[in-house]
Amino acid sequence: MRLATVSVDGRARCVAVLNSGARLDVALAARDVAGPAGEALRTGSLQALIEAGPGAQAALAALVAEAEGGRHGGAMAPGGAPLMAPIPAPRKNIFCVGRNYAEHIAEGDRAQKQNVGVTEHPVFFTKPPTALVPPEGDVLVFPAVSTAIDYEVELALVIGKGGRNIPKSAAYDHVFGYTILNDITARDIQRRHGGQYFKGKGLDGSCPLGPWIVTADEIGDPHALSIGLTVNGERRQNGNTGDMIFDIPTLIASLSEGLTLEPGDILATGTPSGVGYAMDPPRFLKDGDVVVCEISGIGTLRNPVRAV
Incomplete structure (x- = not known):
């Protein structure tokens, strides 16, 4: 469904x-x-x-x-009724995973002239519910706050059955379904605050989500989905969820260690290469841009960019 x-x-x-x-x-x-x-x-x-x-x-x-x-x-609902985020008011912050695709790690290390490489464990952070943006809603850029707003298309999963210390073998029993998330990031703010993720990834208008949740029974293998993103029709990201370093069972098992996951919790699973800050020169989002995220088996998530 x-x-x-x-x-x-x-x-x-x-x-x-x-x-x-x-x-x-x-x-x-x-x-x-x-x-x-x-x-x-x-x-x-x-x-x-x-x-x-x-x-x-x-x-x-x-x-x-x-x-x-x-x-x-x-x-039937009115045909013109606008889509909201599938879960418009999550009860908790949205869980996210950083550095989960090898080529994305490599491009980031090159851009920052560092060599962090693959981490031993998943890197988790969160985005507040106030960051949520519906399909066709505005991604916000704040020129007085950041001049380096970037994009990241991600497969997100929605928890159905709650639990703590969930073993990998039971992880999929806890997945209700899948949707698309765009992890909009203020790169300059992220660097300014010591490389920690929350502030740079938690601004208002920084979490487009949707267009809907596809129930888990409709997705045969969540690690065999094409995933990509365009800006103004130009292809920027083009990958496959099979390239994740830490797969979904590993992410759920790791995140739930000593931490209770609850029905409706959202977990974004990382982004492939092609982000704006890693380009030469960097290419960030600006007022009037249109960003479209695509994941096979789910659909497309389109959002315009608006400066405020």
Whole structure:
């Protein structure tokens, strides 16, 4: 399933995107679904659906199958309803991974004239919920704050079943689905603060997310997806998720060591090479640019850039 959140009359509504592109309003379609599953679906919240677990998700899958067959025609969301971030208000910071593609590490080391290389363990940082940007929403640049705003297309996973000290062998049991994240980064701020990631990657408007979450059962192998990014139609990044240094089970196992992951938590898994700061000369985002992220099996995430 492709599950998204749209804005209808100023309210967030969870929808399932059908093969035709029509959007099934989950709360409306679930009017006659009994029990806890129906209660969760009728909230109209994707977060609530994730928290409700397999029973509610199976009930929704049945509704989607019926809608694909022509039923629930009166439960469609307005076609022009704008997409929000799939989880518009995450309960925690968004987890991210740095330096997880070898060619990206190499280009960064060259640009900074250093030789850090591959780390022994994953490098984690976070982005605050205030950084979130919906599909077609503005990536913000603050000329008085930073003159080096960069992009990073990333595969992000969404936790379905919570847990702590999750073993690699059980990691995929905890994945609800996958989406696209653009890790917008103020490189000068990142360097100014000793190379720590949070401040330079946590500005408002620095985390486009979407366009929807594709449930894990639809992605056969999350390490066999093409991943890329264009700026104004020019190809900048072009890679494959199979090139990750630390794979998804390793990331989940490492992050959950002594740290509880909860339903709805988001984890971005790193970016391939082709970022702006590693070019000669560097090429950063500017007012009026349009950035498009693409991951096979998921779709595209498009965002314009606006100076404020």
